[in-house]
Amino acid sequence: MADTASHVSFLPPILTFCGAAVVAVPLFRLMGLSAVLGYLAAGIVIGPSGLSLVGEPGTIATVAELGVVLLLFIIGLELKLTHLWSMKRDIFGLGLAQLLVTALCLGGAAYQFGFAAKGAFVTGVAVALSATAIALQMLGERNDLQTPYGQRSFSILLFQDLSVVPLLAILPLLATGLGALEQDSLSDRLTTVATTLGAVAFVVIVGRYGLNPFFRVLARSGAREVMTASALLVVLGAALLMQEVGLSMAMGAFLAGLLLAESNFRHQLEADIEPFRGILLGLFFMSVGMSIDLALVQRQWAVLAIAAPAVIAGKTLILTLLSRAFGASWRDGLRSAILLSPAGEFAFVLLPVAQGLGLLPGPEAQLVTALAAITMLLGPILATGLETILRSRAGDDARPDASVLHGQEGELSSRVLVIGFGRFGQIVNQVLLSQGIEATVIDRNVERIRDAARFGLKVYYGDGTRLDVLRAAGAERAEIVCVCTDHPDVTQKIVEIVHQDFPNARSFVRAYDRIHAVNLMTMDVDYQIRECFESAITFGRATLEELGFDAETAQASADEIRKRDIARLVLQRSVGDMGGAELVVGAKIAPEPLLKPAGKARGLSPETRDILNEGIL
Template sequence: MSEPNALFTETILLLGGAVVSAPIFKRLGLGTVLGYLAAGVVIGPIFNGLTDGEQILNVAELGVVFLLFIIGLELKPSRLWQMRRDIFGLGAAQVILTGLVLTALADLSGLLDWRGSIIAGFGLALSSTAFAMQILEDDGDVSTRYGQRSFSMLLFQDLAIVPLLALINILDTGKGHGTPIVDFGIAIGAVGAMIVMGRYLLTPLFQIIASTGAREAMIAAALFVVMGSATLMQMAGLSMAMGAFLAGVMLAESSYRHELEADIEPFRGVLLAIFFIAVGLSLQLDVLWDNALVILVTVPVVMAAKALIIYALCRLTGSDHNDAIRIAFLLPQGGEFGFVLFSAAGASSLMPSSTASLLIAIVTLSMALTPIGTKLAKRFQSGETKETLEEDFEGAGADVLMIGFSRFGQIASQILLAGGRAVTVIDTSADRIRQASSFGFRIYFGDGTRKDVLRASGIDHAKIVVVCTQKREVTDKIVELVQADYPEAKLFVRSYDRVHSIALRNLNVDYELRETLESGLLFGRRTLEALGISEAAAYEIGEDIRRRDEQRLVLQVTEGLQAGRDMLYSQPVKPEPLVKPKRTMDFSQDPLAGTGDAVADV
């Protein structure tokens, strides 16, 4: 039997490292990213199983490319336009301010001249898109407010690579071949070409391929679009990830979006895992050891400086304390583009190659510390605050607007969907929205007590507003708001208890129901059946209780909570009824007399 070739062996080692490390670190609560890094360090620098980490890193960067494509698929152009202030405001401020501060620190260190300090400072100002986005995805926080602001900064950093590479040419006076204006023009032209092709070519391309019914051709076309757009941007001096992201945005409104995401996802997951392993492989332990003191001082100083600047900028631009802390601890590391900048600067006259290698080691180590830092972020957060998501009502508007998606709303929505009716659902729980999305539900984040949210979620087109919120005061506020501003909409409301049902009837809602009524009736019927009563008799008894309950509610609306007490059973009826039960009642023995709110659900 012939010996396996080197490529086959390396692939086995990489996949094996991913298979072993990811579950272990996930179980330890440290995250898969740190597991992949550890696998890379063990396979490469420690046991020398693989030595060409940089070459593997170049291939595995496709994982970052596919990741940005999938993110682009989730961001429609209109949504991207809404983020413009965070991208070009917060993102630009972060790169410029952090770059200037780190440039000053690099200059003070005495290791570099002013030109090298500028490249080092702005190179370290960039963060790792791959690490940050993977952590956000693992935690399900991509759609949160802090996740969106983090992504906005990362997106601007990807754009900043063009002027930073041009800056190397400008500062490299020894070669004197800088053409920044031309480079910038080429980049703008490439972006414009991508937008035109995405708008007029991509969707027709997939329509033609889909009409053939060739599944493998669709997968090949998806890979071709991602890698082709990435290559086009790279040729124009932009990052490959930026090209893939633009392609995803252009296809975000396509009817093939979900199929494309399903086709790309397996490649994205595997290649991104290999990317993190390759970062571990490329970690030069000898460089770390020879410059241990410099690195031990530099890494925490750089990460602390970036974290403080990011925190301050986020607070100044509207983030609360907890969100600002999350972002600051998510983005303090160096980024993949730092490898590109420092390698280019080392190849020119801007810094010695040994210093470039040292900076690359600092970036790599800062990446490795990021997952640990995100775990520590919780220690700096204040008390529990309600997590918020971006309010995006793209596609909202249906005959039924459901406010609240707790247990009651989830069951009710199944009936409506099974009946072929479209339902717009809004909820204020970020966790509930994430859980619902994992089951395929499209839930919008929004507060139903706000008129602007109701309008954005399509209440003007809704025939029925279904209020399934859990707290009585919230429900009442929504009911009053809808009745005041949208009196033509019918109100179907989940009540908290009997007292709440009476109050809602006094407000003249179209329909109300206590959450516990139907379940309690069914539970009692099944218990009777288990005691030997026939199913028909148990059903008839349950219907009698239902009628009595409704009659009592009608009386209580006009006469008060104590009305209809004679309709309550307080002791067994004898003989056991086979037809509608009849009984007499000794009021002196009524254990419910005078209990008031204690029997609000009876």
């Protein structure tokens, strides 16, 4: 039997990371700084240059890179191919210009500093790349990803991620010269290209035609943990396949997310992935902090004290000018530029490869690595400071434009979130669609989701009682949350979540019966209606008209009953027919007539008279 200590050997590093995070992140947030800085600072403290609480930061970094992979998957889920195509000018125009101009300027500076030509090229490219994880995390914290400058920043980051693969292919050529091309036969090169394209095609075909049926089968099982496992399987499987053919893991995950952006299961997938993304991304930032060699920083402090601010200032200036040339305002260009000024996580990939190929001597590679890490530490501080200054000067004008937030396709334009797509929710959506309001709809019934396609409606699979699913569906941006579920306990749980976590959204709720209606009124919902009440009122009015009463009299009778019912509901909410006892679990509110009966009830059969005690004298 294995020693007990072997089973718990993994606990100390986990506890170290969790302890560092729960201390550093809240502290930095209280100071008004980004959580990214808290993770970076925690990594420095617990790393080899600090308290040495973690002995193998390189191993941790390998696992932590999965956080970037999951982040790109979620970003892909929030995009659509049509939206991505509309960004092609910023992706391939501004993105390419930023990388070329920045790499040329930084590489030239490194060459003047004394680096060899090849080493200067690698340094320029590595530092020109930006920190995808940091930028997207800060955009998410500000809720600015869908703003013009947020979309422009994402376009540049996407091009940089695309460029990593050819950059990694160029490095061996720089080390061996053009003779390396002659060593590989034409058939070998064609095989490599065909394998890469085949892998991409495989992911596209499976994502387009296979994933929705796959998730539909799993959803019918009703096992929540299986959906979580399947989400991780899709993300990590696509990432691993892309890595095996020489592409970026992050790009594989992004491609998988992009293909699932139209899926009915996207909100549930996003909610299932989000906890893993948050934990692993925080671990990634801590691994960056652990990579900073404080001894090297101490020895080269003068060089780094000049180089780090110079890199940030240079990248900011270049990208501001380029953004302005591509049509951005000065303010938006500056916001994008300072956000992308730190060196990126791919610098920690390119630099070790270059050192291994002999393009960079060890001391120079370590110096550039420290420089990249320090810019990742300073960049978020400057970006946060700039954002504070811009918003204080411009007021509300510097905040995300509401027209932009609601003008995007998909959930960003949804003013209404409808939970439940049964017979009640379907009619609610038909009324909303009549005025051009396309609500975001959540339901756990797979068949209802399939039926929605015949109505031209978009319904997403998800559990409306989960806070993470509601967040993923856009509840924070919704003006009204319509709770149309048919189980009172489920309905009340959703109402509690909406009131607690989304106070800006008005709650319109379907009540099951009178008892449920009173309960909902005590919860201060903005509007409630019993599912059968209005239909029964309409039914009774039509009956009166068929019996010969004129339409005005029938309508007046219906209105009178409606007013009396509302008055009694208000009374039952305040004091109750049983002094509040009707709200106790198991108690019932006895149905009572809203108008005084004209006579005494009479049983028409012996059994009925026995029930009414009419036979007892």
